[in-house]
Amino acid sequence: xxxxxxxxxxxxxxxxxxxxxxxxxxxxxxxxxxxxxxxxxxxxxxxxxxxxxxxxxxxxxxxxxxxxxxxxxxxxxxxxxxxxxxxxxxxxxxxxxxxxxxxxxxxxxxxxxxxxxxx
Numbered sequence: 001x002x003x004x005x006x007x008x009x010x011x012x013x014x015x016x017x018x019x020x021x022x023x024x025x026x027x028x029x030x031x032x033x034x035x036x037x038x039x040x041x042x043x044x045x046x047x048x049x050x051x052x053x054x055x056x057x058x059x060x061x062x063x064x065x066x067x068x069x070x071x072x073x074x075x076x077x078x079x080x081x082x083x084x085x086x087x088x089x090x091x092x093x094x095x096x097x098x099x100x101x102x103x104x105x106x107x108x109x110x111x112x113x114x115x116x117x118x119x
Contacts, residue, residue, distance in 0.1 A: 024088075025049040027095065028070075031088040037074035048073045 025046040032040045039045075048069055055065040063085075071081035 021046065021049055021053060023095075024053070024092070027091050028084075028088055031084050031091055032074055034087050035076060035080045035084045037070075037076050037080065037084060039074050044073065 025042055025048070028045040028049055029040045029042065032038075032045070051069045052066040055062040055069070058065065067078065067081040067085055070076060070084050071078060074081075074084070076084065
């Protein structure tokens, strides 16, 4: 029973990670449009988003590596890469707020996973 529950939770985490990665890749393509970046197709932005997700686990230097990934993969300078990253963060926050306003019960349900219930 516990193994099945653990497998289900792990599968759910993988699916959520992949969905978030695809959304991040789509939004990166939008952000690159503002800074005139090249290679805005989904496959290229997906690889960049995956690299950014991996290096985001490294404190401080991970952010600089993410900027370098944007710079080298999408034909931008350092300033363009940083501006693209900032625009990406702003767009992600706006999308998250829109999702929260449309589906507030979803966030309350997720909050319920972390708050223990009394018998």
